[in-house]
């Protein structure tokens with residue numbers, strides 16, 4: 427896990443974040459994702475500065491191992507001076523050595539956040555789920571930690587005051603907020619009550635607005651009128667009637683016609699981001715085969 431440097435904002439990794447959510451559903455299945463309906467509770471990972479450092483770190487590690495359902499995994503947590511915030515050695519197990527940066531000795535309340543990320547590495551390693559590059563894997567790890575209910579701690583560890591800032595993980599605060607909001611929308615959860623950091627709360631609100639917009643894109647019926655107008659124009663163009671799409675504008679939906687078949691449109695599922703393909707035929711109800719969302723469309 428990385429450490430330090432200026433805090434990046436916005437959504438620079440959104441594409442990989444969304445690919446991570448799709449990959450998670452593909453690997454786990456909808457039914458297994460549903461079993462993660464309970465998030466790590468704040469009380470389970472509470473760590474006061476008067477608690478014994480090593481016993482406390484082991485206790486929080488056990489909570490994380492239980493959360494990710496890794497019954498036989500044993501984490502051995504140590505502290506040392508290092509550039510990174512934390513690191514885990516991914517071996518065959520069942521013992522995994524996690525190193526935490528020495529500064530956590532004085533920032534014990536953030537040990538849960540660091541372990542949420544490191545134990546997610548162990549979980550993904552056991553699942554055999556990975557992306558080609560190191561950087562993408564770190565984004566996958568943060569996304570999975572957050573989507574499965576442990577990563578809200580990483581967002582809550584983001585704090586800024588006049589003189590200093592702290593952030594853990596590879597996603598920006600807004601991206602953490604976005605993934606957390608996607609989870610909240612799926613499970614009907616309200617994570618905002620757990621935040622101790624005002625900056626984390628702000629980032630969550632931003633991410634929530636962004637996540638809601640995913641469900642308001644054409645051809646979904648919840649799309650706003652301006653989106654629908656553009657969609658109608660793009661559809662006319664695809665049907666070969668009139669009007670070219672505006673240059674340089676990117677849309678999530680794509681029209682396609684293979685040979686003499688009817689025109690079809692594909693778009694990302696607002697929940698799992700797998701692409702859904704339906705015929706252009708007015709009002710259509712589609713069901714995502716991956717996350718089972720029922721999607722009301724006006725194609």
Ligand SMILES: [Zn+2]
Nearest residue numbers: 427547564567
């Ligand atoms: Zn990592």
Ligand SMILES: [Zn+2]
Nearest residue numbers: 695698714717
């Ligand atoms: Zn889906």
